[in-house]
Amino acid sequence: MSLIYGVYTGSHSSSVTLMKDGKIVNCFEEERYTRIKAGDNYDTNIKLATDEIQKYTGVSFDDTDYNVFARPIPSKFASILTKRRFETVSHHKAHSYGAYFTSGMKGKVMTISYDGGGEYTVMKIYLCEDGRMDLVKSEPHSNYGSLSHLWGFSTSSMMGYNKNFEGNWKMCKDEGKLMGMAPDGHYDEKIYNLLKSIISYKDLRFFPSNTASRTQFVGDMLYYGGYFASEENRMIYSYNLQKITNDLFLEFLNDLHRTYPEYTKLCLTGGLFANVKLNQKINELDWVEEIYVIPPMGDEGLSLGACIIKANQLGEITQPFHLNDVHFGQKYTNEEIFEISQSYNFKREPYIVDNIAKEINEGGIIGWFQGGSEFGPRALGARSILVRPTDISTHKILNSRLKRHDTMPFAPIVLSEHFDDIFTSTKSKYTSEFMTLCYDTKEEWIERIPAVIQKSDKTARPQIVVKDKLPKFWEILNKYYEISSIPVLLNTSFNSHNEPIIENPKQAFDSLQKNIIDKLVIEDYVYFVE
Amino acid sequence: MFISLNNEYITMDFNPFPRLRMRGPDELYHVELREYPKGEDQSRVVDAYRIVAGKNKIWRDEFHVPIEFYMDFEISVSKFHPIYGMKKIFTHRFNDYSKLVRFNLESENRDEIETWLERIKLYQEVHGCEIFVESKFDDVNKKFSSYYRTYEIDFYKTYNIGRFPKSSDDFRTMDMRMEGLIWFGNFKKFWSYQHPRNWNGLSSQEIIDDILGL
Numbered sequence: 001m002s003l004i005y006g007v008y009t010g011s012h013s014s015s016v017t018l019m020k021d022g023k024i025v026n027c028f029e030e031e032r033y034t035r036i037k038a039g040d041n042y043d044t045n046i047k048l049a050t051d052e053i054q055k056y057t058g059v060s061f062d063d064t065d066y067n068v069f070a071r072p073i074p075s076k077f078a079s080i081l082t083k084r085r086f087e088t089v090s091h092h093k094a095h096s097y098g099a100y101f102t103s104g105m106k107g108k109v110m111t112i113s114y115d116g117g118g119e120y121t122v123m124k125i126y127l128c129e130d131g132r133m134d135l136v137k138s139e140p141h142s143n144y145g146s147l148s149h150l151w152g153f154s155t156s157s158m159m160g161y162n163k164n165f166e167g168n169w170k171m172c173k174d175e176g177k178l179m180g181m182a183p184d185g186h187y188d189e190k191i192y193n194l195l196k197s198i199i200s201y202k203d204l205r206f207f208p209s210n211t212a213s214r215t216q217f218v219g220d221m222l223y224y225g226g227y228f229a230s231e232e233n234r235m236i237y238s239y240n241l242q243k244i245t246n247d248l249f250l251e252f253l254n255d256l257h258r259t260y261p262e263y264t265k266l267c268l269t270g271g272l273f274a275n276v277k278l279n280q281k282i283n284e285l286d287w288v289e290e291i292y293v294i295p296p297m298g299d300e301g302l303s304l305g306a307c308i309i310k311a312n313q314l315g316e317i318t319q320p321f322h323l324n325d326v327h328f329g330q331k332y333t334n335e336e337i338f339e340i341s342q343s344y345n346f347k348r349e350p351y352i353v354d355n356i357a358k359e360i361n362e363g364g365i366i367g368w369f370q371g372g373s374e375f376g377p378r379a380l381g382a383r384s385i386l387v388r389p390t391d392i393s394t395h396k397i398l399n400s401r402l403k404r405h406d407t408m409p410f411a412p413i414v415l416s417e418h419f420d421d422i423f424t425s426t427k428s429k430y431t432s433e434f435m436t437l438c439y440d441t442k443e444e445w446i447e448r449i450p451a452v453i454q455k456s457d458k459t460a461r462p463q464i465v466v467k468d469k470l471p472k473f474w475e476i477l478n479k480y481y482e483i484s485s486i487p488v489l490l491n492t493s494f495n496s497h498n499e500p501i502i503e504n505p506k507q508a509f510d511s512l513q514k515n516i517i518d519k520l521v522i523e524d525y526v527y528f529v530e
Numbered sequence: 531m532f533i534s535l536n537n538e539y540i541t542m543d544f545n546p547f548p549r550l551r552m553r554g555p556d557e558l559y560h561v562e563l564r565e566y567p568k569g570e571d572q573s574r575v576v577d578a579y580r581i582v583a584g585k586n587k588i589w590r591d592e593f594h595v596p597i598e599f600y601m602d603f604e605i606s607v608s609k610f611h612p613i614y615g616m617k618k619i620f621t622h623r624f625n626d627y628s629k630l631v632r633f634n635l636e637s638e639n640r641d642e643i644e645t646w647l648e649r650i651k652l653y654q655e656v657h658g659c660e661i662f663v664e665s666k667f668d669d670v671n672k673k674f675s676s677y678y679r680t681y682e683i684d685f686y687k688t689y690n691i692g693r694f695p696k697s698s699d700d701f702r703t704m705d706m707r708m709e710g711l712i713w714f715g716n717f718k719k720f721w722s723y724q725h726p727r728n729w730n731g732l733s734s735q736e737i738i739d740d741i742l743g744l
Contacts, residue, residue: 006569142574142718190613197615210562213578213617217560220580220589221610463680 002065002314006306008094009069009077010118011297012039012172014046015375016053017328018064019307022316027328027375028053030299033504038173038298045077058329068310070094070302071119089309091118091302092138092270095294097312098305099269100128103292104430110256115270116148116171116212117141118299125256126262131312131319132443133472134258137204138369146208147245148272150215150514151175151256154241157219172271173498176237179275180408183456185232185239192240201248201352205256205322208487246281257287264289273297276461279437283428291428293324296376299329304375324469326434327382329373332505336375340505344351344513346527356480356521360388360489363399367517369508370472374503377491380463381473383501383508386515387448387490388480394490401516403434403497410490411435411461412452415477418487419464420450435463446491449488463491497519531684535691538583540607542622545632545688547723548605549594559583560608560616562620563592565601565718573604576718596723600692600743608677626659629686635665636692642734643667646691647674649738656744691738694724 006017013029031037033048045283054060061067067086069078078086080171095113103109106304109128120145125137155175156167169177198214199206206212227233249272257263264287273279274291283291294301311317341348360366379385385402387394389412398404400491420426423439431437438459446453453460467474481487494508494515502508505522512527519528533540538554552559572621582591607620618635633650637701643665654661662685720726726740738744 140574142576143572193613194615197617207577210575210578213560213562213580217558217580217608218610218615220554220558 002311002316003059003063004066004068004307004310005059005061005064006094006303006308006310007050007067007069007078007081008299008302008306009046010039010299011044014039014044014049014511015047015296015300015303016049017303017307018053018057018059019311022311022314024304024307024328024371026298026330027304027326028056028330029375029500031300031500032329032373033368035499035502037067037498038170042223049410050081051251052330056057057224060155066310068306070306074288075107078137087310090124090242092121092124093135094305094309095269096133096267096298096303096305097308098126098301098444099267099292099294100133101131101312101317101320102128102294102304102323103306103320105265105267105290105292107265108263109265109267110260111267111269111319113270114146114148114268114272115299116146116152121410122206122425127260128267130475139205141209143209145201145209145211145367147199147206147211147249148198148270150195150245151178151272151275153212154178154219154237155213157216157223158237160223161254161340162226177405178234178241178244179277180405180454181235182238182242183275183454185237186331187243188236188240191237192244194222195240195244199244199248201251204252204259206248206252207262216354233368238337238435242275242277245275245278249278250281252284253285257285258410261287266291268293269297269301273436276436276438280439280459283425283437288427290430291437292431292436293378295323295374295378295380295434297436298377300376320470322430323434325382326375326380327370327372328375329382329503331372333521337505337522337525341509343506344509345529346509346512347530348525348527351521351524353475353479356519356526357476357483358474359385359519361483363391363394363517365390365401365516366417367508367511367520367522368473368476369494369502369505369520369522373503376434376461376478377499379491379513380493381470382493383494385494386476387492388484388486389452389490390484390486392450394451398492402435402495405497408462409454410452410492411463412449412474413463413465413477415474415481415487416464416466418481419462422447422488423460423462429464432462432464433466433469435461437461443524449486452488452490453487473499497527531686533620540620542605542609543684544624545685546598547594548603549592549606550584550605551592552579554583554609555629556609557585558610560610562606562608563595564591564604564606567718568602571682574718576601576603584731595706597720598724599628599720599741600680600689602743624687626657626686628658628660630660630662630683630684631657632662632664632688634688635663635670635692637734638645638666638689639723640667643670645734646738649735649742649744652744653742678725689741690724691741692724693729694722696722702744 001021004019017027018025026050029050062157067082069088093114096111100111111126114123123139126133152171159168366386422445531542538662540657542550558580575593604623608616613615721728
């Protein structure tokens with residue numbers, strides 16, 4: 001029985017996790033406190049999140065039995081933070097253990113960790129069964145290409161550079177914009193071949209290596225040649241970027257399947273699998289029985305993975321388990337919230353589900369703040385903005401209020417009982433509780449819920465809401481369904497564009513003050529401006 | 531070394547580390563340095579980035595990798611082709627056979643110089659190069675380099691042999707993650723740009739063998 005802190009501190013997505021007796025207590029991300037989404041892409045040691053978690057839980061780094069750092073980690077920093085012995089674990093091992101042990105998967109499972117590189121490795125693959133994980137493949141940067149770098153450096157090249165030579169769109173943060181606009185482009189042989197000159201695939205190898213500098217070079221030549229000046233060209237580039245990613249990675253997976261044919265369940269982790277369109281294609285492969293993408297799939301998930309590795313060594317976690325939710329951030333009581341609200345001039349009334357469902361049905365934009373904030377990039381019912389999905393004009397209003405990029409699609413939440421009615425595939429529902437892949441939408445629903453369907457390819461990235469797991473979230477959705485006969489709501493993350501998801505009541509109240517939302521449901525009360 | 535390729539011009543030298551500049555009609559060129567590590571069947575990237583040949587001086591106009599000790603490396607230049615993407619226009623594999631290589635010996639100990647000269651002769655046998663030696667001892671300099679001193683010459687490669695401290699302005703050693711070691715190409719770890727290993731505790735022969743890859 002033990003207390004474990006897991007920490008990841010890096011150039012982006014730093015986080016800290018506290019685990020007690022094999023159970024996750026809290027996971028705090030540094031971005032929620034610095035308010036810089038994913039971090040600034042420079043090596044900085046995590047500070048605010050480690051201070052906050054110690055204050056919130058009352059457990060200092062000196063109180064724990066183990067402090068485990070996912071590499072790369074500066075030992076000087078670790079020594080200062082812990083003043084006690086600490087240990088380190090490998091980057092991709094932390095990714096992989098986090099994914100496999102939260103997958104709940106039984107039997108033979110293949111876990112793939114793939115990202116832009118951690119500890120000089122692009123990818124690791126583990127064959128897993130009955131709680132045992134065997135490493136079968138590890139590919140270093142120096143002779144292996146990375147699709148994640150293709151995305152990262154395409155993102156930073158596309159909009160040019162600011163005076164500090166940083167991409168105006170940042171890698172590790174803005175890749176979703178390219179993914180979001182991809183369906184609006186089309187196949188272009190020239191662009192596809194340009195991308196193929198950067199990275200190709202054969203015999204389980206992505207090559208050549210140094211995808212990063214090659215992508216920067218091609219991206220910058222396109223930028224300086226004026227190609228990216230047109231939005232249409234950006235869409236075309238993004239389409240072909242998505243296509244080559246799908247083509248190469250699916251070819252790789254099919255080859256992998258020929259090598260390990262009995263492994264038809266896949267656990268996926270690492271930044272590449274933030275790409276929900278790729279995840280959809282993987283899920284649609286005939287031989288794939290189920291996929292699971294860990295909700296904090298980026299490097300923020302490493303602190304959790306580090307804890308799980310230790311808990312596994314100690315025999316406290318021996319088999320994969322299911323997550324109920326990922327609301328592992330700081331919680332606030334009604335009293336604390338009320339006190340914070342005193343700085344504002346808001347009205348307050350008790351939360352009544354019928355009233356809020358009715359407001360949503362009438363076009364209201366509702367801020368939803370419940371429990372601890374989400375761990376990972378998706379808003380999943382703790383810090384969400386809820387809107388009716390039936391009105392396409394919602395996009396304009398929301399984009400204007402949130403200062404959001406027009407091409408980014410909005411995602412739906414759907415009652416678990418109605419998921420099969422709306423979407424074509426029925427595989428991998430557990431991972432869809434965390435909004436980690438897209439599905440094709442059934443024809444009859446496309447016109448009914450246009451605000452949450454990507455117009456160009458008719459896909460959506462749903463979060464399945466299960467009554468037993470998220471009862472209050474399920475209740476508001478169900479109430480809306482009773483009013484509208486639509487078991488779906490639009491759910492977007494509670495933050496303004498370019499910001500991380502909000503963390504505390506003050507940030508929620510600020511959004512209400514700025515008229516970003518019409519009303520704020522925060523724990524058991526509704527706040528609004530009269 | 532000056533190389534002309536149609537209307538592109540490359541200036542390159544390895545004195546004491548690989549360094550390359552471009553002139554040409556394109557804004558940017560991509561330069562890559564790969565190593566063929568001993569006992570491995572694949573080359574590996576040591577470093578690669580784009581350099582400016584045109585007017586836009588936002589990026590670096592010189593490619594260099596400050597590793598001074600021996601590496602079996604290949605340096606290549608690619609340009610952007612609007613249809614094919616990256617197109618390699620130049621490749622050079624390190625090969626000092628029959629070329630002139632300079633060895634700067636930084637020691638005042640005559641015995642040590644003699645030890646180093648023996649190893650330099652071995653390097654010469656292995657590589658088939660011509661050697662040019664500079665030291666604090668005139669007789670050594672005359673013996674090994676008198677012929678070349680009468681001409682103005684370009685050296686193919688320069689090796690600095692000695693006990694050199696880590697450079698304080700070496701940004702990679704300042705990275706706390708590296709724990710005092712330098713990483714290059716995500717696979718190569720070494721102590722400083724001049725020494726693969728910490729020279730404290732090494733013999734004179736071990737120091738020069740490290741530097742010359744013997």
